[in-house]
Amino acid sequence: MKSIINLGKVCAVALFAGTLMTSCNADFLDRPTVGSVDETTYLNSENGGFKLLINCYQPIVNHWDYQQMKFDMGDQLTDDCTKGGSDAADRVVITEVTRGNPTASSSMLLSLWNHRYQSAISACNVFLSLVTPETQLIKDGGALVTTAEKQRWIAEAKFLRAFYYFDLAMMFANVPIIDKPLNAVDKNTITKSDKEEVRKFILSDLDAAIAEANLPSANAIPASDIGRVSKEAALSFRARVKMFFGDxxxxxxxxxxxxxxxxxxxxxxxxxxxxxxxxxxxxxxxxxxxxxxxxxxxxxxxxxxxxxxxxxxxxxxxxxxxxxxxxxxxxxxxxxxxxxxxxxxxxxxxxxxxxxxxxxxxxxxxxxxxxxxxxxxxxxxxxxxxxxxxxxxxxxxxxxxxxxxxxxxxxxxxxxxxxxxxxxxxxxxxxxxxxxxxxxxxxxxxxxxxxxxxxxxxxxxxxxxxxxxxxxxxxxxxxxxxxxxxxxLRLYDLLRWGTFVSTMQAFSKTKEGIYSGVGSNVTDKTWPYPIPQAEIDYVGGSLTQNDNYN
Incomplete structure (x- = not known):
């Protein structure tokens, strides 16, 4: 599970470390590390805390594993869109999943898993481990960040962690709950939480974000900050999560x-x-x-x-x-x-x-x-x-x-x-x-x-x-x-309505379904999708496969 194991708490964030070229002299072995900063020094630099928060938003701008993946999953695994491409073999990784019986070696599912854990959830965990209401942080210009602003940031990071976790819940249902940065020695302790535990974890983050008085309403967010989380965005997303789980x-x-x-x-x-x-x-x-x-x-x-x-x-x-x-x-x-x-x-x-x-x-x-x-x-x-x-x-x-x-x-x-x-x-x-x-x-x-x-x-x-x-x-x-x-959003709707199997089986019999194979092997064992085998192997078997793919 390279996606969620980091060698050192802050090595997952590139902001924390850098290296400089050194001469070919054995004396360099005895020198202090050049061009690196520890977490305390970094957080006390101007805007250090806010840059960490930006890292929590940054995974959304990933071209393939977030943006295009949204439509690969939400539209192309359904009756709304087919994958297209240069020919039938182009992006065949999507075809393998759309048919309804993907293997645990699916590179599409692995990419989704890796991105959400390695880039997205990891960034949120790093932020939440380092920034508390008591942490001293410096704004651009030298003033101290107020407690109220730090509390807002923490609420945003919790929302985003829940936001990323929900994609995993929607696809795999039963996934590891990782709520802090991990070291390599922790990899064998990672186990799968069931769907109900994952639901509670996602909602606990959203509950905390919504309860935070310093998370602003949408009308208090200036145009220059559009894209940041508002109280209404958090309420709307919590509703989306609750509906998926039947509440x-x-x-x-x-x-x-x-x-x-x-x-x-x-x-x-x-x-x-x-x-x-x-x-x-x-x-x-x-x-x-x-x-x-x-x-x-x-x-x-x-x-x-x-x-x-x-x-x-x-x-x-x-x-x-x-x-x-x-x-x-x-x-x-x-x-x-x-x-x-x-x-x-x-x-x-x-x-x-x-x-x-x-x-x-x-x-x-x-x-x-x-x-x-x-x-x-x-x-x-x-x-x-x-x-x-x-x-x-x-x-x-x-x-x-x-x-x-x-x-x-x-x-x-x-x-x-x-x-x-x-x-x-x-x-x-x-x-x-x-x-x-x-x-x-x-x-x-x-x-x-x-x-x-x-x-x-x-x-x-x-x-x-x-x-x-x-x-x-x-x-x-x-x-x-x-x-x-x-x-x-089509996959989200079909899964929570309980109509995914019947819809895709019917679609597989249409001209388009017969041509593409979409839905041809969809059964009640298709979802949740298989946990990537590479992740199971990496942690030495402490993480187990979803029962429907055993």
Whole structure:
């Protein structure tokens, strides 16, 4: 388990140590270590404590093992998207898992495990082991960090540890609980905790973060700090965790606090959510998000648009291909289809707004010949023209998700049905009535809503509004699929609804399923997924495999 064992408490963090070249003289053996600092010296340097906190956020910007992995797991292991790629063998590591009987040697599962423990949870553990309310820390400029600020940082680190742990819980269910930095000698003491213990651990971190009075509400976080954890983000995420483990009553209480707090709202046009940094990613709909920016000679954007946009003239690598099965879920006149799925033959404008680019999704592994529109970046946001050099971002939690979670909790607990319907209809009204029926960045889109199919407010009220007498469970599950498609949440929903097996078995019999093999071997023994054998071997057998893969 190299991913969670560190040789020394702070060696996991590169900030703590450095080396300098020395001359070829045996005297260097007798000299003090040059160019290194111990943890006390580091923490007493200006901004040392805050840099440690930044390390807790940093794993989210990992291209492959966090950002792309979100969609590999959440979309491509389901009926929403296939992996795509140059050919069937491209990223076959995903195919092995999507079929439903991955081996314990799966490199995809190992990458996920390693990243969450080695980069993410490890950074949080280092921070929490070194920073307490009593720790003396220095701000930039020399002033001391206040106790209140340190308490806020601790709450953020606990939230983030829970945030990373939940990915492990969702995939593997039963995982080791590591709550402090470990030394190599500790490796043989690592054992697997069961799903219930993991649930309690995740919620204990979230409870502590939410209870911290110094964790600010969203309206107290300035625009310069967007991306940092707020009280509402923590409440919303705790609700997500509770729902996964079946606690709808507990989740309902958290979501009520967020909704009644009135700090968030839906923006008018669904299209804008995915096509603007200022008006989308940083809007009143973003509950928790990691923003990205391309800064020449300093930082690039995300690999996700490059990976998941079409090959050929479009210049992408052809991943994340929405299925026809997903397309068929949309109702006639729903513009969210336009802004979620793009097709071969669609024509987009280039940077001058006049020249066009015709998308051609033929000749590679893309049976539906479709891609995720939420990943396509308009040329005005590509300063170099490259799909890598953009401000593309994705939402961890947005307000539409909060509304639909709240509605679902009301439905599942026998709560106020009219309120549940109102919440669902708030999301649907934005979709059908105020969202652009056409893609403003394109000359032609297959899924643009034609004028004769555009839904007016009158038509919406007559034909599209959900009613209390409807099958509300079916209604909210449909709404989650079409509202959040291509955002990495489908697997989460299928697993907690208990419909993963039946859904994937049905999908495996479709044309797309037969072609790709997705779901072909899914049974009730597929989940939880196997703990990587390399990790079991590394700790000498103290960590055991999940029973369904023994």
């Amino acid at each position: 709808y009553e507990g989740a309902k209480a958290d979501l009520k606090l967020v909704v009644d707090g009135g700090q968030f709202d839906l923006i008018n046009d669904y299209q804008t959510l995915f096509n603007s940094a200022a008006e989308g990613y940083m809007s009143k709909e973003a509950v928790f998000i990691t923003t990205r920016a391309y800064i020449p000679n300093y930082t690039g954007g995300s690999v996700v648009p490059q990976m998941c946009i079409g090959r050929n003239t479009t210049g992408g690598w052809g991943g994340e291909c929405p299925t026809t099965n997903l397309v068929n879920e949309y109702e006639v006149g729903d513009p969210r289809l336009t802004h979620t799925v793009m097709s071969s033959g669609d024509i987009f404008y280039k940077g001058d707004g006049v020249t066009t680019e015709t998308h051609d999704y033929s000749g590679y592994d893309n049976l539906p010949q479709q891609h995720n529109r939420k990943f396509w970046v308009d040329y005005s946001r590509r300063p170099t023209g490259s799909l890598m050099d953009t401000d593309w971002s994705f939402y961890h939690i947005r307000y539409a998700d909060v509304l639909l979670m709240y509605a679902e909790c009301l439905i599942e607990t026998g709560g106020d049905k009219q309120l549940a319907v109102d919440l669902i209809n708030k999301v649907r009204y934005r979709a059908f009535v105020t969202t652009s029926p056409k893609d403003k960045f394109a000359q032609f889109r297959k899924f643009n809503v034609p004028d004769d199919k555009k839904v007016t407010e009158e038509v919406f009220n007559a034909k599209y509004k959900v009613k209390v007498s409807d099958d509300l469970r079916k209604a909210v599950r449909h709404e989650r699929r079409v509202e959040l498609a291509g955002e990495g």
